[in-house]
Amino acid sequence: AQSVTQPDIHITVSEGASLELRCNYSYGATPYLFWYVQSPGQGLQLLLKYFSGDTLVQGIKGFEAEFKRSQSSFNLRKPSVHWSDAAEYFCAVAPTGGGNKLTFGTGTQLKVEL
Amino acid sequence: DAGVIQSPRHEVTEMGQEVTLRCKPISGHDYLFWYRQTMMRGLELLIYFNNNVPIDDSGMPEDRFSAKMPNASFSTLKIQPSEPRDSAVYFCASSLRQTNQPQHFGDGTRLSIL
Numbered sequence: 001a002q003s004v005t006q007p008d009i010h011i012t013v014s015e016g017a018s019l020e021l022r023c024n025y026s027y028g029a030t031p032y033l034f035w036y037v038q039s040p041g042q043g044l045q046l047l048l049k050y051f052s053g054d055t056l057v058q059g060i061k062g063f064e065a066e067f068k069r070s071q072s073s074f075n076l077r078k079p080s081v082h083w084s085d086a087a088e089y090f091c092a093v094a095p096t097g098g099g100n101k102l103t104f105g106t107g108t109q110l111k112v113e114l
Numbered sequence: 115d116a117g118v119i120q121s122p123r124h125e126v127t128e129m130g131q132e133v134t135l136r137c138k139p140i141s142g143h144d145y146l147f148w149y150r151q152t153m154m155r156g157l158e159l160l161i162y163f164n165n166n167v168p169i170d171d172s173g174m175p176e177d178r179f180s181a182k183m184p185n186a187s188f189s190t191l192k193i194q195p196s197e198p199r200d201s202a203v204y205f206c207a208s209s210l211r212q213t214n215q216p217q218h219f220g221d222g223t224r225l226s227i228l
Binding site: 032034036041042043044045046049051090094096100101102104106107 | 207220
């Protein structure tokens with residue numbers, strides 16, 4: 001069965017600093033990979049997705065993620081964090097064999113200090 | 115384009131009462147998902163539909179929970195009778211048919227059972 005691990009439950013960064021949120025997955029092949037963001041009181045919004053091809057994918061709000069097959073990782077990055085980026089971030093995987101069922105990580109809560 | 119629409123946004127009711135949550139997916143989407151989010155268990159998939167047919171309900175916690183999708187533009191999640199441990203935020207999401215299509219989430223229903 002596939003699984004997703006987000007090892008950091010909470011992360012605090014200063015505004016303007018760089019950010020990296022970690023995500024590791026367990027799956028028999030290369031899955032489809034997603035990052036979602038959840039602001040308080042709202043649903044999850046897709047930041048970016050990886051299916052194949054270039055291992056560095058660009059998303060909305062200045063985020064990017066890099067797929068590393070050898071490390072089974074899909075870490076999310078942003079060069080300069082803004083206060084409005086404070087939210088919870090979820091990594092998710094979907095099987096490539098069919099079906100749209102997502103497996104989510106437990107999330108990383110990001111706090112931004114001004 | 116209208117996103118996934120859930121109603122009500124908030125529901126407070128007493129233990130033992132029937133609760134019905136509603137979801138309108140994005141027009142043209144073939145898949146519909148119901149999730150539950152709590153602090154203790156994170157984001158859990160309860161059930162999902164493909165073309166109005168339930169595909170996997172293994173996440174439904176017990177017989178008190180039921181879900182229907184009578185047509186392509188409407189789904190309900192019902193809890194009867196409700197219990198305090200059902201208090202959570204319930205999300206509905208929809209996606210297109212293809213495996214690599216992301217899920218689009220509604221803003222959720224915050225349910226409190228007293």
